[in-house]
Amino acid sequence: xxxxxxxxxxxxxxxxxxxxxxxxxxxxxxxxxxxxxxxxxxxxxxxxxxxxxxxxxxxxxxxxxxxxxxxxxxxxxxxxxxxxxxxxxxxxxxxxxxxxxxxxxxxxxxxxxxxxxxxxxxxxxxxxxxxxxxxxxxxxxxxxxxxxxxxxxxxxxxxxxxxxxxxxxxxxxxxxxxxxxxxxxxxxxxxxxxxxxxxxxxxxxxxxxxxxxxxxxxxxxxxxxxxxxxxxxxxxxxxxxxxxxxxxxxxxxxxxxxxxxxxxxxxxxxxxxxxxxxxxxxxxxxxxxxxxxxxxxxxxxxxxxxxxxxxxxxxxxxxxxxxxxxxxxxxxxxxxxxxxxxxxxxxxxxxxxxxxxxxxxxxxxxxxxxxxxxxxxxxxxxxxxxxxxxxxxxxxxxxxxxxxxxxxxxxxxxxxxxx
Numbered sequence: 001x002x003x004x005x006x007x008x009x010x011x012x013x014x015x016x017x018x019x020x021x022x023x024x025x026x027x028x029x030x031x032x033x034x035x036x037x038x039x040x041x042x043x044x045x046x047x048x049x050x051x052x053x054x055x056x057x058x059x060x061x062x063x064x065x066x067x068x069x070x071x072x073x074x075x076x077x078x079x080x081x082x083x084x085x086x087x088x089x090x091x092x093x094x095x096x097x098x099x100x101x102x103x104x105x106x107x108x109x110x111x112x113x114x115x116x117x118x119x120x121x122x123x124x125x126x127x128x129x130x131x132x133x134x135x136x137x138x139x140x141x142x143x144x145x146x147x148x149x150x151x152x153x154x155x156x157x158x159x160x161x162x163x164x165x166x167x168x169x170x171x172x173x174x175x176x177x178x179x180x181x182x183x184x185x186x187x188x189x190x191x192x193x194x195x196x197x198x199x200x201x202x203x204x205x206x207x208x209x210x211x212x213x214x215x216x217x218x219x220x221x222x223x224x225x226x227x228x229x230x231x232x233x234x235x236x237x238x239x240x241x242x243x244x245x246x247x248x249x250x251x252x253x254x255x256x257x258x259x260x261x262x263x264x265x266x267x268x269x270x271x272x273x274x275x276x277x278x279x280x281x282x283x284x285x286x287x288x289x290x291x292x293x294x295x296x297x298x299x300x301x302x303x304x305x306x307x308x309x310x311x312x313x314x315x316x317x318x319x320x321x322x323x324x325x326x327x328x329x330x331x332x333x334x335x336x337x338x339x340x341x342x343x344x345x346x347x348x349x350x351x352x353x354x355x356x357x358x359x360x361x362x363x364x365x366x367x368x369x370x371x372x373x374x375x376x377x378x379x380x381x382x383x384x385x386x387x388x389x390x391x392x393x394x395x396x397x398x399x400x401x402x403x404x405x406x407x408x409x410x411x412x413x414x415x416x417x418x419x
Contacts, residue, residue, distance in 0.1 A: 006179070006184065006187065006188075007406050007409065008177075008178075008179050008402065008405035008406050008408070008409050009176055009177070009178040009179065009405065009408065009409050009412075009416070010178065010179050010181075010184050011050070011053055011154065011178055011179075011180065011181060011184075013178065013416040013417065014152060014176070014178060014416055014417055015417050016053075016054060016056075016057045016151075016152060016154075017056040017057065017111075018056065018057065018058075018111055019057050019058070019151040019152055020057070020058040020060070020106065020109065020149060020150050020151050020152075021054055021057045021058065021059050021060070021150065021151065021152050021153075021154055022060055022062065022146070022150045022152070022153045022154065022171070023050065023051070023054065023059055023060065023061050023062065023154045023156060023180070024062050024063070024153070024154070024155045024156060024157050024167055024168060025047050025061055025062070025063045025156055025157055026043060026063060026064075026156075026157035026158065026159040026160045026385070027043045027044050027047070027063050027065075027079050027082075027083065028043065028063070028064055028065050028066065028159070028160075029041075029043055029044075029065070029079070030072070031065075031066075031071075031072035031074065033071060033072075036074070036078075037078075038078055038079065038082050041082065041086060042368060042385065043159070043385055044079075044082055044083050044086050045086065046158075046182050046385045047083075047156055047180070047182055048086065048087055049181040049182070050154065050156045050180040050181040050182060051087055051114075052087075053181065054154070055089075055112060056111055056112060057111070057112075058106075058109040058110065058111060058112075058113055059113070059114045059115070060106055060109075060114075060115050060116075060117060060149075060150070061080075061083075061091070061114065061115065061116040061117065062097075062116075062117050062120055062167050063076055063079065063116070063119070063120065063157070064076075064119055064120045064121040064126070064160075064167075065079065065119050065121070066121070067121055067127070068121065068127070073119075073121070074119070075095065075118060075119060076093070076116055076117070076118055076119050077093050077095065079116070080092075080093040080116040081093075083116070089114060090113075090114065091114045091115070091116050092105070092113070092114070092115045092116070093115075093116050094115055094116070094117050094118065095118050096117070096118055097117045097118050097120060097122070097123060097142065097146075098141050098142055098145040098146050102117060102118075103145060103146075103149060106146075106149045107149060120142070120165075120166075120167040123141075123142060125137075125140040125141060125142050125166050126142065126165050126166050126167055127165060129165075129166060131163075131164025131165070131169075131400060132164070134169065134170070134172075134173065137166045137169065137170035138170060138173070138174065140166055140170065142166050142167060142170060143166065143170045143171060143174070146171075147171055147174050147175065150171075150175065151175070152175065152176055152177075152178055153171045153172070153175060153176070153177045153178065154177075154178045154179075154180045155168060155177055155178070155179060155180060155183060155401060155404075155405060156179070156180025156181065156182045156183055157183075157401070158182050158183050158186045158384075158385055158386055158389060159385050159386045159387055159388075159389050159390075160389060160401065161183070161386075161389050161393070161399045161400070161401035161402055162388060162389045162392040162393070162397065162399055162400065162401075163400065163401070164400035164401075164404075168400070168401050168404070169400055169401060169404035172404040172405065172407060172408040172411075173407065173408070173411060175412070176408055176409075176412040176415055177404060177405055177408035178405075178408075179405055182385065183401075183402075183405075185382070186382075186384060186385070186386065187402070189361060189381065189382035189384075190361070190382075190384065190390075190393055190394060192359065193225075193327055193329055193359065193361050193394075194225055194394065196327060196359065198326035198327035198358065198359050199227070199326040199327070200226075200227040200228070200324070200325055200326055200327075201225065201226040201227050201325070201326060201327045201328075201329075202226060202227065202228055202229070202230060202321060202322065202325040202327070202328050202329075202358075203216070203217070203220055203226045203228075203229045203230070203328075203329045203330075203331075204229070204230045204231075204232070204318075204322075204328065204329070204330040204331070204332075204349065204353070205217055205229055205230070205231055205232075205235050205331055205332060206230075206231060206232035206233035206235050206236060206330075206331070206332035206333055206334050207232075207233045207234065207235060207331065207332025207333055207364060207366055207367075208233060208234040208235075208258070208332075209234075209235075209332070210234055210235050210238045210255065210259060210265060211259060211261075211265060212388070212391040213231075213235040213331065213332065213391075214235070214238065214265055214268055214269060214272075215391065215395055216331075216391050216394050216395050217229055217272055217280070218268065218271075218272055219394070219395040219396055220394070221272060221275075221276040221279055221280075222275075223396065225394075226329075227279070228278075228279045228280070228281055228321070229279060229280050229281065230281045230318050230321060230322075230349075231280060231281065231282055231283070232283060232310050232314075232318075232332070232333070232334035232335065232345065232349070233332055233333060233334055233335055234251075234254065234255060234258075235332060236282055236283050236307075236310070236334075237251050237254075237255065237307055238255055238265060238266060238269050239269050239272075239273065239280055239282050240282050240283070240297060241255070241266055241269075242266045242267075242269030242270040242273060243269075243270075243273055243282065245297055246300040246301060247301050247307065248300070248301030248302055248303050248304075248305055248306075248307070249303035249304075250303060250304065250305060250306050251301065251306060251307050254306075281317070281318070281321070282297070283297055283310045283311070283314040284296065284297055284311065284313045284314045284317060285297060285310070285311030285312065285313045285314055286301075286307045286308075286309065286310060286311050286314075287307075287308055287309040287310070287311055287335070287341075287342060287344075287345075288301070288302070288305040288306065288307065288308060289305065289306045289307075289308035289336065289339075289342060290305070290306075291305060292341060293305075294311045294312070295311070296311075296313075306336075307335070308335050308336045308339070308342040309334060309335030309336065309337075309342040309343070309344060309345040309346075310334045310335060310345035310349075311345075314345070315344070315345055315348045315349065318349050318352065319348065319349070319352035322349070322352040322353055322356050322358070323352065323355070323356055325356055325358040326358050326359070327358050327359040327360075327361075328353055328356060328358045328359070328360050328361070329361045329362075329363070329394070330349075330350075330353055330360075330361070330362045330363070330367055331362070331363045331364040331367055331390070331391075332364055332366060332367060333346040333366050333367065333370055334346040334349055337366075337370055346370055347370075347374060350367075350370060350371060350374055350376055351374070351376065353376075353380070354371075354376040354379035354380065355379075359381055360379070360380040360381045360382075361380065361381060361382045361383075361384065362380045362382070362383050362384065363383070363384035363386060363387075363390045364387065364390075365387065368383050371383070
């Protein structure tokens with residue numbers, strides 16, 4: 001199978017050796033609130049191929065951590081040390097972004113050198129300029145002071161492709177903007193799921209974030225992207241509630257507490273169930289906490305019990321469906337998988353996913369963490385780094401960063417490899 005045709009520049013389109021390259025990453029990571037240490041390295045690892053391809057370039061790394069007002073809104077200095085350990089190459093941290101000292105450090109770089117600049121969100125120009133106002137971005141200090149220093153701009157921040165911010169899209173009309181290997185790989189694999197011929201296509205949507213999952217459920221079924229959706233966790237509870245099942249006070253209260261718009265979300269679930277009859281597959285049975293009792297979903301759930309996992313009948317049904325699938329997308333655990341006695345459903349569904357011959361794509365931090373814990377991560381075809389960006393992309397929403405990459409190719413077409 002040949003390489004898919006993409007409508008934006010990739011790193012294979014240019015000779016980047018010896019060039020000064022702006023590389024926008026997304027290494028925004030959880031921070032331990034007590035030790036301030038970075039938790040997890042998955043996003044760092046996702047960029048190693050792109051960085052390796054730039055080993056003969058002068059590379060300047062730009063990223064962000066959290067946002068103003070959050071406890072984990074901090075400098076990128078520890079990120080530079082973490083990435084340095086992972087790639088085994090020296091990274092010089094500069095605690096500015098476009099000051100004279102930062103610009104001097106960039107101008108004096110040698111081939112193979114890597115610099116990391118400060119958190120882009122320390123600067124109001126990154127977050128305060130309206131996303132549609134590219135002219136104002138181009139007049140910002142970030143763009144005016146940095147653009148002359150670079151030959152090419154490589155954008156590899158897939159988890160941020162739904163954000164129209166200065167460091168992501170502000171340079172695209174001024175010099176060639178190129179998709180990094182992570183962005184290229186994510187788009188190819190997600191489009192293969194969305195538009196490929198593998199059938200039947202199954203989505204497994206679970207976990208506790210029902211807003212995103214309900215949105216993508218509606219999009220998937222309205223567009224005919226998938227044949228059916230298996231639900232679990234709080235997502236399954238929301239659909240069960242919408243279908244008229246008594247899920248118990250604790251489970252209703254959890255949905256209400258964590259979703260201000262819970263009434264609207266449950267109503268959307270009802271509409272989906274009505275418009276796409278039989279295509280939303282809900283749990284047949286469940287394991288309750290704290291009793292540990294297994295119950296049929298035809299029973300009323302006691303008000304003092306939490307639905308903590310799917311039951312054995314549901315595991316068997318879901319495993320059979322996944323075994324015969326042609327393509328599978330999974331986002332979210334089946335229950336409170338962090339507690340061993342309620343991890344069986346998540347473990348068995350992930351094992352069925354990994355054992356299937358289907359095209360297998362997984363996304364979401366909890367899903368990837370569970371796959372890693374079970375030693376199954378290498379048995380999926382693609383583990384997506386995206387969170388909100390992944391859901392937005394699969395829902396068919398406009399992606400500002402991809403649009404900017406496409407426009408950059410239209411502007412600079414014919415400039416590949418010095419032409």
